[in-house]
Amino acid sequence: MxxxxxxxxxxxxxxxxxxxxxxxxxxxxxxxxxxxxxxxxxxxxxxxxxxxxxxxxxxxxxxxxxxLGHAPKHIVDAVFTACRDGVIFGGQHELEVRAAELVCDAVGWADMIRFSMTGTEAVQAALRLARAATGRTKIIRFEGHYHGWLDNVLMSQRDGKWGTASSGQLARHLEDSILLPWNDAARLADALDEHGDEVAAVIMEPIMINAGVIEPLPGYLEAARRLASEYGAVLIFDEVISGFRLGLGGGAGRYGVTPDLATYGKAIAGGFPVAALVGRADLMDRFGTGEVNHSGTFNSSVMATAAVTATLTSLVEDPxxxxxxxxxxxxxxxxxxxxxxxxxxxxxxxxxxxxxxxxxxxxxxxxxxxxxxxxxxxxxxxxxxxxxxxxxxxxxxxxxxxxxxxxxxxxxxxxxxxxxxxxxxx
Ligand SMILES: Cc1ncc(COP(=O)(O)O)c(C=O)c1O
Known part of the structure; x- marks a missing residue:
């Protein structure tokens, strides 16, 4: 008993x-x-x-x-102080200008920025912008790289085949994805050779942190850069994990290869929910003219931009x-x-x-x-x-x-x- x-x-x-x-x-x-x-x-x-x-x-x-650790005092204090005067205005405010300047300056190569709440959204903005700029639809992406949980990017491997990763996910939203093994410049060259005039973007984590923390082979990112330019595709680095973690310049800075667009998140705001799309002015400007829609009620809130400002200030002043x-x-x-x-x-x-x-x-x-x-x-x-x-x-x-x-x-x-x-x- x-x-x-x-x-x-x-x-x-x-x-x-x-x-x-x-x-x-x-x-x-x-x-x-x-x-x-x-x-x-x-x-x-x-x-x-x-x-x-x-x-x-x-x-x-x-x-x-x-x-920067949990609840870094200077960041939490900056957010609380700023939010006492309002959290979201449905209008512009000085902190968002400061935060934008700080991120672009730190990244180095990026002219402009749009903030969002999550990495998932920043990726969607990047893909839409690439499609608008090129007038093409296909996206080259890579096995094991994660770009958020929405229908057109979420993939997993089952019984040796890649496809939807969730019940309810529309398989047809993946039809524009060309999925390749990563770190294989020859395969990328072949895919662009075959589909080049349909490819809007090549998107990758510049270091595949999500699956195995695998670094790019010497010359691989350079080859991706060269091939994307050659075929007129937008090169997007998804730096949601690597951004500000590997250094102020993220993966692009570490490996010395400059994309056209990059997504940021996670380390950008001391734990607060913020993400961003940064990139070349000639691409990003399409949001500004209204040609390409990028929206979000909570984008660049006082909380978000105070957190980014305090985080970037401390990363720069006390690396x-x-x-x-x-x-x-x-x-x-x-x-x-x-x-x-x-x-x-x-x-x-x-x-x-x-x-x-x-x-x-x-x-x-x-x-x-x-x-x-x-x-x-x-x-x-x-x-x-x-x-x-x-x-x-x-x-x-x-x-x-x-x-x-x-x-x-x-x-x-x-x-x-x-x-x-x-x-x-x-
Ligand atoms: C490389 C990468 N891109 C995008 C995302 C999606 O970001 P979020 O979870 O903030 O939507 C993640 C999340 O882990 C990520 O690792």
């Missing part, structure tokens, strides 16, 4: 029960259906605290936005990039050492600002070769890491913020070692 008595529900359990009654899956973004179901009470710096008293060193950063690289490099090296000590084929690759953890030793240059790694095995380790107080998700991408320091490094490595010891013994 089981005489252990009734199991006490944790506060997270109680909240989850309530959430499930009113919210499908208990979450407001399907991305959160997997991963920890613990409820968070508050977050400071590089730490999350659950309602049940567990603390976590955070390497998910809210899926990337908390690049955190060296600190982040130091932490990320030490963390990556520490994880590798622990993996080696446990004699498991732990693979840690990518950049110190964003890296990927998995199992295996394949040479990975694109989505297909990424599948040779044991990604499912890492997913089980990720659950164990969360149980041991490291906040990560199963897809293996770890983000480092400006507020990760020595204490976080030591805690993360100690917890990782403990989690791996128990996981290996299972």
């Amino acid at each position: 089981d005489n252990a008595g009734p199991q006490l529900l944790t506060q997270s359990d109680e909240l989850r029960k309530r959430a499930l009654r009113r919210t499908p899956g208990g979450v407001h973004s399907n991305v959160r259906l997997s991963g920890s179901q613990d409820f968070i009470k508050c977050a400071r710096g590089a730490w999350l605290y659950s309602v049940d008293g567990q603390d976590y060193v955070d390497y998910l950063l809210g899926q990337g936005p908390n690049f 955190p990039y060296d600190r982040i690289a130091e932490h990320g490099n030490a963390l990556m090296a520490g994880l590798r050492e622990i993996g080696a000590a446990h004699e498991v084929p732990l693979r840690v690759s990518g950049l110190p600002q964003a890296f990927h953890v998995s199992f295996g030793d394949a040479k990975v240059t694109d989505y297909r070769s990424l599948q040779q790694l044991d990604l499912a095995r890492y997913e089980t380790l990720a659950s164990s890491l969360v149980e041991h107080g490291i906040w990560v998700t199963g897809r293996g991408v770890w983000y480092v913020s400006a507020s990760h320091g020595q204490r976080e490094l030591e805690t993360a490595l100690t917890r990782f070692d403990k989690a791996l010891t128990e996981w290996v013994a299972q």
Whole structure:
């Protein structure tokens, strides 16, 4: 007979029960259906605290936005102060001018900007603009690159075939997509050779962070730039993750290749919901004449532009990039050492600002070769890491913020070692 008595529900359990009654899956973004179901009470710096008293060193950063850590005081204060005088005007205001200047100056190559709320919207604006400017419809994009959750960009692979990723998604909205393996300049050249006069845009993450944090091969971005220009297609870098994370110039700056348009989000606003499309004036001007519609009730709100202004000011005046690289490099090296000590084929690759953890030793240059790694095995380790107080998700991408320091490094490595010891013994 089981005489252990009734199991006490944790506060997270109680909240989850309530959430499930009113919210499908208990979450407001399907991305959160997997991963920890613990409820968070508050977050400071590089730490999350659950309602049940567990603390976590955070390497998910809210899926990337908390690049300066959680609730950076100067940004939260700037937003609160600005919002006391109004949040949204249905008219223009000085902060949005300042924010636009700061972003364009930081990006370097971009003449103009339009703000939106989400990366998904910024991508849609970019695609529409490219189609308007070229009078063409097709979009070349790449396996494993994520550009938001709408019908014309969302794709997944099932039974070896790429197609819609959601029930209810219109398959015909993907008909204008030409999907290629990434990092293969010959394939891109062939596709443009065949469809060049129909291709409005080539869109890619300049470094494929979403799937495996894979860097472009030497010369690949240059080839994409040359080919897009040759065939009159608009080159769009989706820098929603890489923007301001890899440096002020994002992926374009890191790899020295300039797109025609780029989308930004996540690290641009200290955790607040802001995204942006930046680009060449001759393209962006089409919004200004009214020829191309880009709208949004909440675009460039006081909250958004105060957050961008405070974030960009601090990135320029007190660049955190060296600190982040130091932490990320030490963390990556520490994880590798622990993996080696446990004699498991732990693979840690990518950049110190964003890296990927998995199992295996394949040479990975694109989505297909990424599948040779044991990604499912890492997913089980990720659950164990969360149980041991490291906040990560199963897809293996770890983000480092400006507020990760020595204490976080030591805690993360100690917890990782403990989690791996128990996981290996299972
Ligand atoms: C590269 C990239 N583009 C676009 C998006 C969509 O951004 P959002 O989730 O803000 O709509 C994401 C989100 O993760 C992303 O990683």
